[in-house]
Amino acid sequence: MTERATNQKNAILNVLKDAQMPMGVSAILSAGQKVVPSLSQATVYRVLKSMIEKGIADVVQLPGSAPLYEMSGKAHHHFFRCRLCEKMFEIAGCDRFLHKLTPKGFALEEHEMFLFGLCAACKKQS
Amino acid sequence: MTERATNQKNAILNVLKDAQMPMGVSAILSAGQKVVPSLSQATVYRVLKSMIEKGIADVVQLPGSAPLYEMSGKAHHHFFRCRLCEKMFEIAGCDRFLHKLTPKGFALEEHEMFLFGLCAACKKQS
DNA sequence: ATAATAATAAGAATCCATTATCAATAAGTC
């Protein structure tokens, strides 16, 4: 038989679609359980894996943390994470800078970049 | 009593001093065992931890990999890792670019950056 | 040299993220 549509898959898909930032497995699990209370961690891992294989979702690897997940299809971007509220903000426009940093004769193929600090809201309060 | 000088500590220190790039625990262990054959993994962890606390060594966290270690005291820098020979090359001069990417009102405090691709030598051969 | 004890080696234990197992459940076909 072919692949089946399930409430669990839909729940996880919608969680990621509604997310304002990349989410980790445990956050996806909690959010998904609000829709499908029985949702289990194993299913989150299974469904995420399948979504990534299909190209529906992408992995975001922060240094020293477990991977986060987001819907794919966004333009290339990076993240600024606020140290206080922990929100993540998308950053674009890296490429024109990075090539200038690449040594002569080198071929730049991929890159990772993360900015950390205070977002505008948290900066005001401090 | 006070801290003692040991061959193990010296070996690990020298391994890091001689290193041309950040090293992982297992690489440090192998290199150290050439000087002190009995050197154990636990000691590498213990000594590295102590070196970091003292500010002698720094941790380099690549996304999705175990941490690497290097001597501290270097000017701020990042790395370009060649996908073929796996060597790492230091990259400097990021700051002037990164502030331009930071949104208005945000305070940029820290950042991580990694470049991947081909180094000049490997690019020639391919 | 000797004694006191910091440091080590070896391996067991822990921790965390992820994967595997398998009986129970439920989507899709008839």
Add this chain to the structure above:
DNA sequence: GACTTATTGATAATGGATTCTTATTATTAT
């Protein structure tokens, strides 16, 4: 509705990195 089997839930198992334990070794003060 009944059947086939993909999917799930619960939990055990795994893998890798790191820390703990303990008897042994080796540094340093005396």
